[in-house]
């Protein structure tokens with residue numbers, strides 16, 4: 001397959017004034033008529049007139065009214081065109097019903113919908129399908145379906161048709177169309193300059209009752225963006241549509257966001273607290289794209305982090321403001337370490353701004369999104385909140401309407417602050433997680449820290465230069481008081497020394513507070529010092545991280561030396577969890593141990609080959625020991641966790657329920673499932689119902705509860721995804737692959753639906769010891785299904801290949817088994833470009 005390089009960027013040879021599209025909808029033979037005014041682009045080199053187009057049947061093409069016969073390949077068409085401006089007309093036929101890849105125009109439960117990012121528009125009509133070609137779109141939809149939607153503001157509407165006009169120039173990836181039998185949950189928002197905006201969440205009849213939360217989240221996002229970033233909404237309407245068949249979470253199409261129904265529909269009975277929080281964040285994320293992504297878009301797909309990193313950073317800030325900032329930071333770092341660190345430390349490592357790709361869909365990664373957001377966070381830490389705001393204002397003023405680059409982004413910071421960001425830019429070009437060693441010295445009342453950094457090699461990047469690392473540091477005195485409040489050390493050299501004077505006694509350092517940089521701290525610290533930080537650190541992130549480190553150390557000893565759990569750590573943990581002045585959500589986080597894949601990663605970095613079964617059994621022993629240790633505290637904690645008010649998915653209540661879930665998990669280890677059965681029977685919300693069901697599965701006592709759950713929820717697609725996913729994800733490792741295999745034969749296992757496919761096969765990949773079962777059954781099952789899915793939906797299949805990305809960490813037998821499965825995928829006839837690239841990189 002062809003590789004595309006950032007260095008080869010060339011502007012398109014023409015500009016587009018306007019695009020008129022007419023859709024005559026039919027499941028098997030939709031006609032798309034395009035009228036596009038092209039004019040030569042004075043800034044571009046001379047080139048052939050090439051329009052992207054895939055899986056299109058060209059009916060007719062004309063230039064300035066004269067029919068033409070372009071040369072057509074499976075990638076697009078070329079055609080001789082006049083020297084000056086011209087009108088391009090084309091009529092094509094497409095079959096949305098046959099589109100199982102869910103890119104372009106496709107059908108989901110009788111509803112037409114589109115997904116054009118990154119390169120789906122070329123499956124709708126011939127077009128320069130690249131983000132730097134921006135145009136004004138006018139759309140006419142002809143169909144008997146009652147609801148016909150597209151981008152922008154509504155125009156004429158009558159029997160069997162509707163027109164839409166988007167006054168803002170946009171790239172084709174932001175185009176959207178929806179047609180179906182839908183009902184609206186309407187509302188209204190008045191912007192701060194007094195403009196009224198009609199808001200709608202469109203859903204299938206029957207789902208109307210699950211829209212209220214999403215609508216509130218949307219209004220909060222709109223207000224927040226005005227208050228925090230000075231950004232106002234810019235159309236008369238904002239529509240959101242819920243779709244059942246969707247490859248990812250949601251899509252920020254201009255004025256017409258399309259959501260995976262799992263990311264917008266919510267009710268207390270069917271959604272967990274975690275679902276509510278995620279929905280609020282995704283609605284915010286897509287809404288924030290209206291400025292960071294839509295008004296200012298990307299010049300090319302290598303600049304994807306320009307919109308995604310920034311928009312993730314903005315949605316993280318939003319959630320921190322709406323809920324608990326420390327809990328949000330810890331959640332985000334857990335996610336980063338679980339998803340981005342393995343990417344950065346394995347064969348799929350790539351820079352936040354990649355320099356080449358075969359299939360851009362493979363680069364919607366944790367590195368581009370989450371590490372991209374960390375890079376923005378570091379920039380803000382380095383320049384300060386005020387300068388950050390000034391730089392953002394300049395960015396919006398200068399680049400509104402542009403297709404911009406990372407260079408444009410960094411330039412506004414340089415101009416707003418007078419800083420030289422050339423070294424900082426390495427965060428965008430160097431892959432890999434920097435390792436930072438810190439040594440301390442205490443001499444004659446001067447405390448010093450010597451910081452050394454290095455970044456291990458990654459594919460194609462053997463040597464790394466030092467990065468700019470904002471290391472937030474605080475110092476604690478021997479009695480636990482903070483003697484030096486948080487200060488940001490700017491580490492720029494491979495080795496650098498920082499001094500602190502005027503201290504009466506040798507302090508204890510609290511390093512990388514708030515996880516100020518996405519690094520791995522390599523520091524030999526005593527358990528006593530970690531326990532001290534667990535007890536005293538004023539930085540909530542580092543207090544949590546100290547506990548996490550102690551848990552990891554204890555598990556390391558348990559796995560490698562069959563040691564007993566660290567009793568001192570459990571003492572410290574008990575003291576913290578008993579502190580009722582602390583947020584229950586924070587205490588619940590303290591009680592959740594490191595995941596098994598995180599432990600595998602820890603063992604690997606410490607030079608030990610991870611044995612998934614040994615990891616699982618150590619984690620079980622530690623959980624049992626923790627439950628026994630906390631036994632006396634459980635009744636008091638359960639009382640504290642109980643909520644008497646009506647269910648609300650807010651931070652306060654969900655924090656209590658999270659603590660309640662942690663208590664139930666310990667209780668189940670002590671009573672074998674008695675309390676969980678009672679909670680399952682009494683639960684009036686999904687959070688408690690599902691946490692009880694999880695514990696019952698873990699206690700191998702879930703038969704009746706699973707049947708009752710099925711009986712109750714078989715008509716609800718989203719809840720049934722939970723039913724499928726949980727049985728595999730929470731299964732005992734020896735049984736996970738068999739259960740997954742059995743569920744793929746269930747009547748309700750619709751493997752063409754990405755949510756259902758991910759529930760079962762993604763659930764298997766998440767069950768660490770289950771997936772890595774020594775006989776290879778987990779690997780085989782996943783590979784079988786990825787091979788099958790590849791013909792239908794390569795994008796989703798390829799994303800799920802990353803389950804194999806850590807294959808070289810494991811023992812020789814498991815490596816052989818995984819390599820064989822990867823090879824089997826690679827050898828599949830007609831393997832998609834998506835899968836070919838992923839498997840090739842993983843095997844390289």
Ligand code: HT7
Nearest residue numbers: 115117118247248249250251364
């Ligand atoms: N910008 C979107 C990324 C995206 C996507 C979404 C749905 C289906 C396929 C997709 N390909 C790329 C989502 C976002 O980051 O907001």
Ligand code: ZN
Nearest residue numbers: 285289308311
């Ligand atoms: Zn996004």
